[in-house]
Amino acid sequence: MSGHTVFPRHRTLGRIFAIPALIGVMSVVGLVTALIGDGIWDGLSWLILGTPVVIYAACIFVPRRSR
């Protein structure tokens, strides 16, 4: 395999996991906020837990212009 010569720039672990780590932390916050209270807490939780759904839909269903 000559992958690394054709594609010389490998992403670092930090770069690969930056967004996933952020989403992971957000998910925990979102799961906990709705437990704390109702009203504003619920709203916050919907917003945070809805984020991965929006990202998923945006990546899979919205065509992006090729660079």
Place this chain on the structure above:
Amino acid sequence: MAAGRSLRRWAWVHKWSSIVCTAFMLLLCVTGLPLIFHEQIDDILHAQVAAVDVPPDTPPANLDDVMASVRAQKPDMVPHFLIWDRDDPNALLVSVGKIIDADPSKNTLVRVDAHTAKYLDAPDVTGRFTYIMLKLHTDMFAGLPGKLFLGLMGILFCVAVISGIVVYAPSMRKLDFGTYRRERKRVVRWLDVHNLAGILLVMWTLVVGFTGVINTWADLVIKYWQFDQLALMTAQYKDRPIVMNPASINAAVKVALKAEPDMKPSFVAFPGTIFSSKSHYAVFMRGDTPLTSRLLKPALIDAQTGTMTDSRDMPWYVATLLLSQPLHFGDYGGMPLKIIWAILDVITIALLVTGLYLWLRRRKPGVSLERSVASASALEPQTP
């Protein structure tokens, strides 16, 4: 080289933990989907007698009258639990069985009006769609062994998710986050879907997966609590026979409310049932927030004299079980949270199906997944 070997090991763990649990996880995700909305589905599919709608300050019915109406309707049954319906403040549920030590999972639920104490109905739920889904989801109609088996599958699923994080790194080394190569072959597209769905849902799948595993241990946890704490709390009553004609339940709940004025009753366990001793009403009190409403505190009321024997917070292992329930069901943040739960469940199904496809595809002779995803795969040794 060592990194390459360890990566291969993680890939092996990911492959095998997934292969073993996928079929069962698909069953759990598919049956779990309607269960998120079980109340709404039951409302649509099954008519039930509505309780009288009353102004908010209407005093509740005397609980002794409630029990009298249940006895009048079901003279050959004995009450196990009196439950305040979370979803309908106008109704009380009384769980009745043939005998006091009958298996409570086979009990009948009698609905009674919470303000007039009138009998409403006692529907047979065992033929219902939601009941069948629930049984398939919790134990596949195989009782405790079925439950524990599904728990084991849940543990394997958590292992698959965690090992998935490790194998995600090499396959994303040359790709941006969220890459979806829509113009490529299905195997590449589905690999992208699998990677994206898996990494986005890591925390949610781990939390829902592991709280599900904890729920499979519920029966054992309750048994242990009986043996550990309940026995201690009621030690001096150990050798007494079951109180068959207990004192006023209304008075017992009043005593419990007096001891915990900031809490509400959640349910009362009758003497001789799994949640109480032979000689006590166990009044389980709850708080008011989504969190504290799950953390129950039992007040044990002597069923002969009507006085309080003891009241303690639940130990950590029961508290963990009680808290793992909302986190598994997603029923603690209104309808929007349930909808999010359902969408995340559907994305998990996509994760399972694409994972299964990638594995089947890998085994097909003449098709090299390695080659077709070469630009994404870095299971080969890396040089910086």
